[in-house]
Amino acid sequence: MSSQATSAEQVQSDRPQLRIQSARELFGALEASDGTTRLAALQGVQKAPATALSFGLHARRDVIDVLISQAEHFRGEWEWFHWIGALAGFRDPRVVRLFTFLITTESHAELLFALANYLRAEPLERIRPQLGTALMQNECVARARAVAPILAASPSLSVAEPLRIGLLQRSENHPLPMFSAAVNEWLSELAGPFQSEARMELQRQGASSLTALIGYWDGFSDSTKRWLLEWAANIDAGLVLNPIREVLTTRPDGLILTALEAAASLEDLPDDLAVLIAALVHDKDELVRRAAIMLCRSVLDWRQLFANEQSVLVRQACIARMIDQEGQRAVPFALQQLISSDWRIRAAAAEGLFSIGESAIRAAFTLLPEAGEPVRASIARMVIQSADESLLEEFLQYCSQAQCDD
Secondary structure (H helix, E strand, O other): OOOOHHHHHHHOOOOOOOOOOOHHHHHHHHOOOOHHHHHHHHHHHHHOHHHHHHOOOEOOEOHHHHHHHHHHHOOOOOOHHHHHHHHOOOOOHHHHHHHHHHHOOOOOHHHHHHHHHHHOOOOHHHHHHHHHHHHHOOOOHHHHHHHHHHHOOOOOOOOHHHHHHHHHOOOOOOOOOOHHHOHHHHHHHHOOOOHHHHHHHHHHHOHHHHHHHHOOHHHOOHHHHHHHHHHHHHHOHHHHHHHHHHHHHHOOOOOHHHHHHHHOOOOOOOHHHHHHHHHHHHOOOHHHHHHHHHHOOOOOOHHHHHHHOOOHHHHHHHHHHHHHHHHHHHHHHHHHHHOOOOHHHHHHHHHHHHHHOHHHHHHHHHHHHHOOHHHHHHHHHHHHHHOOHHHHHHHHHHHHHHHHHO
8 A cells, every 4th residue: 555565464354356556556446436446445444554554645535534425425334334433543633523423322232332332432522422421311221221321431421321331330439329418319210211221329318209200190191100009019108009099090001900919918908999999890801800809898899890700810719709708618619610621710729728728628538539639639629638538538538438439
């Protein structure tokens, strides 16, 4: 590429063999209509950027001008990344301006991290505004993640910037503020692309932040409301008593089941909630019906509900509630379900009988003479679970008698 033979060898590509000895020849190869020639010249520039730059000017342009022009021409095409890669070999204000612009506009993850790696070596104050924009935008997750490590070193950050940086990379230099100390910023993150990280960090802050968050309930999405209900159910469901009441009253799709699960964690169920829950035993969603039935404290005709119900899950819940409500009087009904052809119904009946106690288990022995193998297995599990030797002996006697009768 120059009068020196070694310089020409440094920049030329293996395919095709280019003998470049001037800026004019280099630029002609880089702007050739033939893609193979362009890429061969570009490969040479990537191998020896200093040598390519040493050719100087032609038509008032140097190699960086040509690379930038070609990068713009091929932007969006597969070849474009080769031009960007070649430009990364030059530490020049023109390249810095281009890369700073691209990091705020492009969305390709690998490219963004490559651009950030290049810009990391630049004085931060020169590119601070553009990187701040890239960090705080919500359209491209990779863009924010790419620039966060660079901005972490900045001594002058807004309230929102260290919060986002802290969500993306935990650092002792940027401890996350409590929710109450940066309410608007936390609310923005809960509505943005890093809401999972924000939720995790807020949960670490404990009940005080949960209590403060509940005050903004009306402005949250259903997804965030669901998260708050689940969080409260795990630590103190009483904190979301009013939201539970609102959900069970208005019945928004997607929140009712979570509200019922949170209500199940309450130490004491208020009377007005009990009324709202009882009304949900007829809900269109089988999971909601099941949860409402399991939580219901009202005296209802569970036998009738069982008879009219198509969902096995809900029928199981009806069996459990009937036994809770009737106790020993429910044994004959439970025995009828113990011989069901559906193993799920048998399991619910067996669990209910076991909860009543020894007398209910012994009552199931009357089924053994005519019982099939699945029913005998259900009864055997109750006996084993009871760990009562007298029940075991009686069970074995019934089984022996049944075999003799056969």
